Every structure is written in C-alpha cells, then in structure tokens.
Amino acid sequence: MRLSFILNGHQVVLETAPDRRAIDLLREDVTHEDLLGFDLVCHDHRALEVKEGCGTGECGACSILVDGVHRLACLMLAAQLEGREVVTAAGLGTQADPHPLQRAFAEHGAVQCGYCTPGMVVAAAALLEQNPAPTRAEIRQGLSGNLCRCTGYVKIVDAVQAVAKDFAGEDSAEEPGAPCAENEGERP
Amino acid sequence: MNVLFPRTRAELFQTLAEPGARVLAGGTDLLVRLRSGRETAAALVSLDKIPELRGISETGGEGLGRGLRLGATTTHTELLAHPLVRARLPMLAQALSELGSPPIRNMGTLGGNTCTASPAGDTLPPLMALGAEVELASARPHGAGTRRLPLAEFITGPGRTALAPGEVLAAVHVPLPGAGWMQHFEKVGRRNALAVAVVSLAALLRTERGGTVAEARLAWGSVGPTVWRCPEAEAVLVGRRLSLTALGEAAAVVRAHVKPMDDVRASADYRRTVAGNLLLRLVAL
Ligand SMILES: Cc1cc2nc3c(=O)[nH]c(=O)nc-3n(C[C@H](O)[C@H](O)[C@H](O)COP(=O)(O)OP(=O)(O)OC[C@H]3O[C@@H](n4cnc5c(N)ncnc54)[C@H](O)[C@@H]3O)c2cc1C
Ligand code: FES
Ligand code: FES
Numbered sequence: 253m254r255l256s257f258i259l260n261g262h263q264v265v266l267e268t269a270p271d272r273r274a275i276d277l278l279r280e281d282v283t284h285e286d287l288l289g290f291d292l293v294c295h296d297h298r299a300l301e302v303k304e305g306c307g308t309g310e311c312g313a314c315s316i317l318v319d320g321v322h323r324l325a326c327l328m329l330a331a332q333l334e335g336r337e338v339v340t341a342a343g344l345g346t347q348a349d350p351h352p353l354q355r356a357f358a359e360h361g362a363v364q365c366g367y368c369t370p371g372m373v374v375a376a377a378a379l380l381e382q383n384p385a386p387t388r389a390e391i392r393q394g395l396s397g398n399l400c401r402c403t404g405y406v407k408i409v410d411a412v413q414a415v416a417k418d419f420a421g422e423d424s425a426e427e428p429g430a431p432c433a434e435n436e437g438e439r440p
Numbered sequence: 441m442n443v444l445f446p447r448t449r450a451e452l453f454q455t456l457a458e459p460g461a462r463v464l465a466g467g468t469d470l471l472v473r474l475r476s477g478r479e480t481a482a483a484l485v486s487l488d489k490i491p492e493l494r495g496i497s498e499t500g501g502e503g504l505g506r507g508l509r510l511g512a513t514t515t516h517t518e519l520l521a522h523p524l525v526r527a528r529l530p531m532l533a534q535a536l537s538e539l540g541s542p543p544i545r546n547m548g549t550l551g552g553n554t555c556t557a558s559p560a561g562d563t564l565p566p567l568m569a570l571g572a573e574v575e576l577a578s579a580r581p582h583g584a585g586t587r588r589l590p591l592a593e594f595i596t597g598p599g600r601t602a603l604a605p606g607e608v609l610a611a612v613h614v615p616l617p618g619a620g621w622m623q624h625f626e627k628v629g630r631r632n633a634l635a636v637a638v639v640s641l642a643a644l645l646r647t648e649r650g651g652t653v654a655e656a657r658l659a660w661g662s663v664g665p666t667v668w669r670c671p672e673a674e675a676v677l678v679g680r681r682l683s684l685t686a687l688g689e690a691a692a693v694v695r696a697h698v699k700p701m702d703d704v705r706a707s708a709d710y711r712r713t714v715a716g717n718l719l720l721r722l723v724a725l
Contacts, residue, residue: 270443308472322543327471331443396633397541
C-alpha cells in the first residue's frame with residue numbers, strides 16, 4: 253500500500269506492506285532518495301530511537317505519540333499510521349535543542365544504559381500533557397508501562413517531577429523524594 | 441495480510457465475509473497472538489473508522505432502568521475519563537485503572553477485552569456482577585441484524601464466545617445501579633502495573649437501613665475457565681450486616697466451592713485462599 257503520515261514534522265510517503273509492524277517501519281523504512289539537480293540526496297528519517305524491548309507491549313521501549321496519544325509501535329501495523337501524526341523522542345527535542353524532559357533526564361542522572369530512555373521520555377511527555385502537575389505517585393503510575401533495568405526509577409521520577417515543577421510554577425505537590433521514604437526500589 | 445478499514449456497517453460486514461478475515465480493535469491481544477503464531481488471519485478488519493461502535497451514551501429512563509451503552513471500540517482510557525463511568529460504575533473504573541498500563545489502556549478496547557474472554561480479563565467480573573448485556577451486530581436480516589445477550593451467556597469458555605461468523609460486538613450495555621448499591625473491585629496480581637490478575641473480585645451489594653445486605657452479586661476473575669459466581673456465598677451474606685463473622689463464613693463457603701487452577705502465576709491453593717479472603721475487605725464498605 254501507499255502510506256502517508258507525518259513523522260516528527262516530516263511528511264512521509266512510502267510503499268509498504270499494510271501489515272508491517274509500525275516499529276519496523278519506523279526503524280527501517282523511512283528513507284527516501286531525491287534527485288536534486290545532479291545530486292542524489294538521501295533523506296534518512298529512520299527513527300532508531302524507537303527501541304524494541306519485548307515486542308509484546310510489556311516494556312514501553314517502543315513508546316510513540318500517535319496524534320498525541322501514547323501508544324506502542326510494536327503493537328501497531330503500518331496501515332494504522334495512515335494520515336496520522338507520529339512523534340518519537342527525536343521529535344520532542346534534539347541534541348542541540350532538547351525537550352525540557354530530555355534535559356532533566358540528563359541532569360538528574362535518569363539515564364544509564366539509555367535503552368528505555370526514548371520511551372520513558374515519550375511516556376513522560378504524554379503524562380505531563382494530561383496532568384501538568386503530577387504527584388510522585390501519579391508520575392510512577394504514568395510511567396508504569398515503561399520498564400527500566402538500570403536506574404531503579406527514582407532518578408527518572410525526580411527528572412519528571414523537576415520538569416513538572418517548572419511547568420507548573422512551584423505548586424506541584426511534594427518534595428523530591430528521599431528514596432527510602434516511599435519504597436522506590438520496587439518496580440511500579 | 442491485508443488490513444482493511446471499512447467506513448460503514450455495510451462495508452464492515454462485506455469485508456468480514458471474506459474467508460479468514462478477523463476483527464482488529466486495539467490489537468493488544470490479537471497482534472501479540474498473531475505474531476506468536478498462535479492464531480492466523482488472512483486479513484484484518486479494523487473497526488477504527490466506524491464511529492457508531494465507539495463512545496458512551498445514556499440509555500433508558502422513564503420507567504426503564506437507566507444504563508450506559510459502551511461502544512465496543514471505546515478504549516479503556518476513554519471509559520475511565522467518562523464522568524458517569526467514574527461516578528456510577530466505580531467497580532468498573534477501578535478494574536480499568538488497573539488494566540495493563542497507560543499505553544495498553546490507550547489502545548485496548550472494551551470490546552477486545554470482552555471478545556478475548558480471558559479468565560483474567562479485568563473488565564469481566566465487574567460487568568458480570570453488574571448484569572451487563574452485549575449488543576451483537578451482523579449482516580443477517582433477523583431483528584435488523586442486531587441481537588442482545590447477557591454477558592454471562594456470551595462468554596462460553598476461556599477464549600470462547602457466542603459470536604457467530606461475520607458477527608461483531610457493537611456495544612456493552614450496563615445498567616446503572618441505583619442508590620443503596622455499593623461497589624467494590626480488587627485485583628491481586630504479581631505486581632501493581634502490567635500484571636495479569638491472579639485473583640480478582642467484583643462485588644455489588646445492596647444494603648437496607650441498618651446495613652443489612654438485601655442483595656449480593658459477587659464475581660471472581662482468574663479462578664476458573666470464565667468469571668466465577670458463587671450463589672452459595674451470596675446467600676450467606678443476605679439478611680446480615682457486613683461483619684467479619686458473616687464475611688468469614690462466606691469466605692469459607694467460597695473456599696469450599698471454588699475450583700481454581702495452578703499456573704505460572706500462582707498455585708490453586710493460593711488462589712483458593714485469596715478468593716475467600718478478598719471478601720473480608722467488604723467489611724470496610
Ligand atoms: C502488555 C499487556 C498487558 C495487558 N494487561 C491486561 C490486564 O491487566 N488486564 C486485562 O484484562 N487485559 C490485559 N491485556 C490484554 C488486552 O490488552 C485487553 O484484553 C484489551 O482490552 C484487548 O482489547 P483490544 O482492543 O486490544 O483487542 P484486539 O487485540 O484488537 O482484539 C482481541 C480479540 O477480540 C476480537 N474483537 C475485538 N473487538 C471485537 C468486536 N468489537 N467484535 C468482535 N470481535 C472483536 C478480535 O478479533 C480478537 O480476537 C494486556 C495486554 C498486553 C499486551
Ligand atoms: S517493544 Fe513495544 S512494549 Fe516492548
Ligand atoms: S537506563 Fe538502562 S533500561 Fe533504563
């Protein structure tokens with residue numbers, strides 16, 4: 253089928269099998285070549301930040317926003333992207349111009365191996381869109397579909413809370429957590 | 441495998457009539473099963489573009505009991521956001537809030553949860569206790585292609601439903617309990633999020649003045665091939681207050697009757713104990 257959708261602000265048009273998984277399409281297929289004068293220019297929009305952890309909806313590493321809604325690219329098919337607007341972590345911000353969440357993740361040490369990070373940032377962005385001043389419990393709930401094998405989550409929650417405070421002025425409910433106080437070592 | 445997006449009922453039933461065509465809603469069950477090779481499909485028919493299957497409306501009034509029509513492709517997140525679901529069906533809202541994770545709730549639908557007919561399907565115990573009915577739609581002419589069945593008859597076994605070939609679930613109808621009904625849902629899983637229920641209990645109780653139970657409707661998830669009801673335990677509670685003594689007696693009756701299974705998540709013994717103990721929580725209602 254001929255598929256057209258918007259990926260991180262770029263209009264994408266490509267030929268694909270309708271049942272190709274969205275995650276494979278986003279990671280592998282989104283390139284095209286243009287003849288500009290005598291130069292063959294390769295446009296590479298492959299979204300390698302969309303990670304595959306489990307492929308079965310359990311880990312959240314493949315989190316993307318589809319028309320603003322947090323979804324999983326491993327549980328969507330190419331045809332379901334037709335006409336939609338897809339945003340990945342790379343669409344939220346770039347290295348040169350990071351999203352406040354991306355900056356906060358780096359500043360709070362919320363990134364270790366980094367495999368979960370693009371999905372976490374997308375999930376956090378979706379959460380703050382819905383609830384700009386979440387409590388720590390609400391942050392943990394909002395990120396509960398995203399697993400991290402490294403950080404123990406405390407620093408991730410810290411990072412999201414710091415951004416929420418910036419968004420909301422200082423009226424976000426709680427103090428940044430003393431880790432032991434709320435049993436944070438446990439998975440959500 | 442083609443993926444089709446019919447836009448009208450007529451197109452829907454036409455596409456579904458093709459051999460090997462399967463309904464695709466949120467895909468959170470079906471795509472996992474297709475990828476693992478446990479199921480196959482020649483074509484997927486998405487319900488995304490059929491507006492009448494989605495959304496929540498009020499029904500009844502004027503003598504008829506008031507209720508909600510929950511469109512089959514309404515997502516768990518959309519159900520949770522609806523003021524009447526939150527205010528009048530707190531047991532369903534509680535179950536939805538514990539189903540999967542935020543992205544699973546954004547994608548998964550009520551119709552998918554119902555048609556998957558898993559013993560651990562989180563919406564099923566509350567819907568069963570509430571006496572929900574399903575609205576099924578087909579191309580067939582009888583009754584203008586629509587029939588209604590109690591949910592308890594629709595689910596015929598683990599993963600099995602009374603859906604006829606070419607038929608879709610259009611909506612779930614839920615009566616709104618009036619004043620005097622108390623609702624409770626609790627799920628025990630291996631962890632808080634993304635946990636398949638090990639045992640769950642939905643309880644709907646009507647009490648009279650003085651707190652005596654007039655009616656009790658109890659439904660357990662994950663303790664049998666389908667949602668399990670226990671009229672014997674309900675009978676123990678009727679005419680009594682929700683004291684620990686009464687609830688303890690009902691719990692003993694539950695443990696005597698329930699026939700749970702062993703699996704990777706828990707042993708049958710554990711499930712039997714928890715299935716009874718979950719009743720004790722009702723003392724706080
Ligand atoms: C990581 C993960 C965690 C999960 N956690 C939970 C959980 O905690 N609790 C829980 O209950 N479930 C859970 N699930 C299962 C699943 O998300 C739910 O059952 C969900 O409600 C399924 O809905 P869906 O729209 O995605 O269904 P789909 O996958 O689209 O469809 C499921 C089945 O129903 C059929 N179907 C769907 N809609 C209709 C219709 N309207 N008419 C006829 N047939 C139809 C399909 O053909 C298919 O056979 C989880 C799944 C995943 C991947
Ligand atoms: S890869 Fe999609 S949820 Fe794990
Ligand atoms: S930083 Fe390694 S998985 Fe989260």
